[in-house]
Amino acid sequence: MSFSIPRFKLPGVLSTIGARLPQWPHSLALASALNVAARIGLLPDDSLTQLEGRSFLVEVIDAGGQACFCYRDGVFRPLFTAPVNPDLSFRANLSAFLQLLARQEDPDTLFFNRELSIVGDTELGLVIKNMLDAIEWPQLPTLPIFRH
DSSP states (O other), rough: OOOOOOOOOHHHHHHHHHHHSHHHHHHHHHHHHHHHHHHHTTTTTTHHHHHTEEEEEEEEEGTTEEEEEETTTTTEOOOOOOOOSEEEEEEEOHHHHHHHHHTOOOHHHHHHHSSSEEEEHHHHHHHHHHHHHHHHOOOOOOGGGGGO
C-alpha cells in the first residue's frame, strides 16, 4: 500500500495564529535537523561547502511559520531574526513541502505549478536542488498492518 500526500491548504486562521507565535523554535528545529542529516551523511560534503556563509529562509505560508538559518563554519545555525535579504528563500504551503520531502513531487514541478516560490541566488538554489536530489533516504520497513 502506498501513501500519497494530497494537496491541501490549512485554514486561514492557522496562518493568522502561526504568524503571531515566536518563530525561533522553527529555526532551531530545522537547523538541528539539518545538522543531524549532515552528520549521518545524508547531505553531500561537497554541496555543504558551497553553503558556507549563506543565509536561508523557509516559509510555510498556510501555517504562518518561518525558519531562518545560515551555514557557517561547517554547521547549520538558527537565526533568531529573519534576514532582510536572505541568500535564498523558499515559500510554499505545508502540503507542497511534505510532497517535496516525500519525493512525491520534485522542486521543478512545484515551482512551475506556482506551488513553491524560490527567491534569491539562482546558482545557490541549484546547489540546494541537486543536494536534495542526491539524498538517499533510508528505506523504511513496511508495517504488517499495511501488507496485503
